[in-house]
Amino acid sequence: xxxxRFFTLLLVSxxxxxxxxxxxxxxxxxxxxxxxxxxxxxxxxxxxxPHQTGDCLGCHxxxxxxxxxxxxxTMSLYYDPKEHExxxxxxxxxxxxxxxxxxxxxxxxxHSCEVCHSQILGGNxxxxxxxxxxxxxxxxxxxxxxxxxxxxxxEDKFQKISDSEHTRVLEQGNRYAPICVDCHxxxxxxxxxxxxxxxxxxxxxCHMSVYTTYATSVHGEALATESNPDVPTCNSCHGSHQxxxxxxxxxxxxxxxxxxxxxxxxxxxxxYGVSTKVFQTYLDDFHGRTVDALHKAGDVKITKATCYDCxxxxxxxxxxxxxxxxxxxxxxxxxxxxxxxxxxTFPQAWLSHYSPTWEDAPLLFAVxxxxxxxxxxxxxVFVVYIAVDARxxxxxxxxKYSTKSVETSESQExxx
Amino acid sequence: MEKxxxxxxSFAPPAVKRTIYYRDAVEAVNRLHVSSIGKRxxxxxxxxxxxxxxxxxxxxxxxxxxxxxxxxxxxxxxxFILSLFGGIDxxxxxxxxxxxxxxxxxxxxxxxxxxxxxxxxxxxxxxxAWSDVTDAIQTIKFSLGLASRRPHFDRYSxxxxxxxxxxxxxxxxxxxxxxxxxxxxxxxxFLPAGWVIPVSxxxxxxxxxxxxxxxxxxxxxxxxxxxxxxSIFNGNMTVEEMKEEHPLELAYLEQASAAIENKRWPLxxxxxxxxxxxxxxxxxxKDGSAEEIASKNHIEGSVE
Numbered sequence: 001x002x003x004x005r006f007f008t009l010l011l012v013s014x015x016x017x018x019x020x021x022x023x024x025x026x027x028x029x030x031x032x033x034x035x036x037x038x039x040x041x042x043x044x045x046x047x048x049x050p051h052q053t054g055d056c057l058g059c060h061x062x063x064x065x066x067x068x069x070x071x072x073x074t075m076s077l078y079y080d081p082k083e084h085e086x087x088x089x090x091x092x093x094x095x096x097x098x099x100x101x102x103x104x105x106x107x108x109x110x111h112s113c114e115v116c117h118s119q120i121l122g123g124n125x126x127x128x129x130x131x132x133x134x135x136x137x138x139x140x141x142x143x144x145x146x147x148x149x150x151x152x153x154x155e156d157k158f159q160k161i162s163d164s165e166h167t168r169v170l171e172q173g174n175r176y177a178p179i180c181v182d183c184h185x186x187x188x189x190x191x192x193x194x195x196x197x198x199x200x201x202x203x204x205x206c207h208m209s210v211y212t213t214y215a216t217s218v219h220g221e222a223l224a225t226e227s228n229p230d231v232p233t234c235n236s237c238h239g240s241h242q243x244x245x246x247x248x249x250x251x252x253x254x255x256x257x258x259x260x261x262x263x264x265x266x267x268x269x270x271x272y273g274v275s276t277k278v279f280q281t282y283l284d285d286f287h288g289r290t291v292d293a294l295h296k297a298g299d300v301k302i303t304k305a306t307c308y309d310c311x312x313x314x315x316x317x318x319x320x321x322x323x324x325x326x327x328x329x330x331x332x333x334x335x336x337x338x339x340x341x342x343x344x345t346f347p348q349a350w351l352s353h354y355s356p357t358w359e360d361a362p363l364l365f366a367v368x369x370x371x372x373x374x375x376x377x378x379x380x381v382f383v384v385y386i387a388v389d390a391r392x393x394x395x396x397x398x399x400k401y402s403t404k405s406v407e408t409s410e411s412q413e414x415x416x
Numbered sequence: 417m418e419k420x421x422x423x424x425x426s427f428a429p430p431a432v433k434r435t436i437y438y439r440d441a442v443e444a445v446n447r448l449h450v451s452s453i454g455k456r457x458x459x460x461x462x463x464x465x466x467x468x469x470x471x472x473x474x475x476x477x478x479x480x481x482x483x484x485x486x487x488x489x490x491x492x493x494x495x496f497i498l499s500l501f502g503g504i505d506x507x508x509x510x511x512x513x514x515x516x517x518x519x520x521x522x523x524x525x526x527x528x529x530x531x532x533x534x535x536x537x538x539x540x541x542x543x544x545a546w547s548d549v550t551d552a553i554q555t556i557k558f559s560l561g562l563a564s565r566r567p568h569f570d571r572y573s574x575x576x577x578x579x580x581x582x583x584x585x586x587x588x589x590x591x592x593x594x595x596x597x598x599x600x601x602x603x604x605x606f607l608p609a610g611w612v613i614p615v616s617x618x619x620x621x622x623x624x625x626x627x628x629x630x631x632x633x634x635x636x637x638x639x640x641x642x643x644x645x646x647s648i649f650n651g652n653m654t655v656e657e658m659k660e661e662h663p664l665e666l667a668y669l670e671q672a673s674a675a676i677e678n679k680r681w682p683l684x685x686x687x688x689x690x691x692x693x694x695x696x697x698x699x700x701x702k703d704g705s706a707e708e709i710a711s712k713n714h715i716e717g718s719v720e
Contacts, residue, residue: 297499345607361615363615386633
């Protein structure tokens with residue numbers, strides 16, 4: 001009995017302690033305060049802050065808060081909690097703002113009381129609270145520094161992006177090459193493909209001219225107007241993180257398969273009434289066979305036409321659209337990109353991407369049918385004739401041998 | 417033996433009559449050749465013809481290998497062969513160079529034919545004739561034991577003619593469709609639009625398959641497997657071989673060469689196949705089944 005009572009007491013005291021502890025914390029947005037506050041990285045003799053109990057939002061919820069860099073440019077230091085609504089990241093500020101987690105920021109040299117408390121100190125309330133930022137040269141440097149913290153969770157994406165064209169541009173010294181936050185946003189990080197149009201719009205921030213072209217193409221239009229889930233958007237072809245430069249040899253070599261992924265998919269193409277024969281007929285013809293053979297042999301220099309050489313890249317249109325580079329009237333010009341002096345009959349001398357039928361191409365159809373019958377027939381006659389002939393010859397030879405051996409044995413016997 | 421000869425003559429073909437000129441007799445003399453050790457040969461192919469065949473072997477093989485490898489680039493052997501030639505582009509170039517050889521060879525062959533036909537007025541040995549049909553039927557009958565003997569072939573047997581014409585017609589198709597594919601941009605300026613290129617591609621592929629099979633099956637059987645016939649390489653055929661393969665030609669050569677001393681030309685000769693018959697009868701004696709219908713008495717008489 002004593003023991004039971006003791007445990008009950010212990011439990012009650014625990015619950016009470018817990019209730020006190022939790023009720024004392026600010027449950028609205030617990031960002032800077034974590035259950036076990038980490039000690040300051042360096043035990044530098046610092047004036048104890050009067051805001052020790054305050055959190056990030058204690059200051060950063062003020063819309064007037066502005067940071068000023070050495071070159072005079074400014075950035076808002078205001079954080080709007082609404083931005084974070086619906087975001088996939090609901091961790092605390094410090095999980096990303098790694099370098100800025102100490103309070104008040106030791107790097108910030110202008111955190112004197114007057115900046116905020118001028119009223120208390122007898123001054124006028126400043127309309128803007130301007131803090132000089134000395135630890136970063138400009139806003140881009142802040143972005144890039146904070147961007148590094150994505151690494152902590154998204155290591156795999158970093159691996160991929162490190163091999164991308166964007167990183168290559170970055171390494172060449174262009175600081176405005178896209179980093180995580182440029183595409184994914186910072187506080188308002190949501191799923192990058194919802195809605196799907198977001199992807200192309202994101203890329204358009206830098207690649208505007210390509211975007212405008214794409215938006216008028218058969219793919220882009222379907223994406224914009226009906227939010228089509230099947231049409232390719234930027235990253236369908238270029239990749240998301242491992243963005244490969246379109247001038248990269250591998251991109252060209254892989255491009256046929258890229259188009260084929262969708263255009264050889266019967267189920268997908270049936271929805272739009274697009275022929276899936278395009279892929280196989282391409283592979284059967286001169287260009288496709290060469291490209292595929294080169295690709296299979298590991299040759300990176302693809303010298304023959306791939307899909308996009310004729311159909312266009314971002315401006316792909318349906319072949320029935322007269323803006324299309326493969327619209328019959330435009331074909332001569334398209335072919336002339338490589339075959340400089342061909343006439344109008346040159347493109348007409350092919351069957352496009354259709355396999356022959358009796359109606360479309362009677363001669364070709366007949367030729368195929370004829371040979372498919374003729375070759376087995378002729379070979380059958382040959383084989384039968386040879387079999388009959390060989391049987392007789394072998395039989396003759398065997399008889400000749402046997403009679404010879406009989407004769408020789410007889411003569412030997414008679415000789416004895 | 418009197419009985420057997422009389423017996424046999426009923427199965428011999430009607431004597432072949434042929435009008436010959438002095439030059440035919442000279443040619444026959446030249447073609448009947450006796451070697452230094454006294455072995456008798458018939459010169460069957462001239463050096464030019466043998467070189468033609470060498471060039472044909474070379475170009476045909478290269479064309480077939482590089483061509484099929486391009487068509488079947490997706491398979492393991494196809495890919496391997498393409499890589500041997502240094503990729504599909506160089507394979508194609510090799511294919512074009514080999515086709516140039518075959519093209520020149522074909523033109524040469526046509527030139528020789530034109531020279532023979534219109535200058536020397538001598539042709540027709542290779543042309544298909546009705547006798548080829550009867551020869552074929554008789555060969556099959558003999559193989560099945562329904563005829564007493566093989567037909568007496570002249571210069572070219574119907575088997576050789578099939579071989580030759582398959583190659584010639586095939587090469588014409590391959591050449592035309594190949595040239596269309598080689599210069600599509602230039603030729604489409606003249607050719608009817610719409611079907612020329614795909615039909616050429618398709619014909620070229622299927623005809624290639626047909627020709628490769630024909631060579632592998634028909635030619636290899638008749639020239640190598642059935643009986644190793646090296647005359648296209650060394651130009652000669654022994655008289656013994658001629659008796660079996662081309663008895664009619666041998667008989668003709670012997671009689672034409674014998675007529676060399678003749679003073680009046682042209683001369684009509686009647687080709688006798690007596691020698692041939694005897695050798696053949698000797699073989700047929702051993703074969704009972706085939707002779708049952710034909711000459712049972714003759715066999716029995718001979719064995720006795």
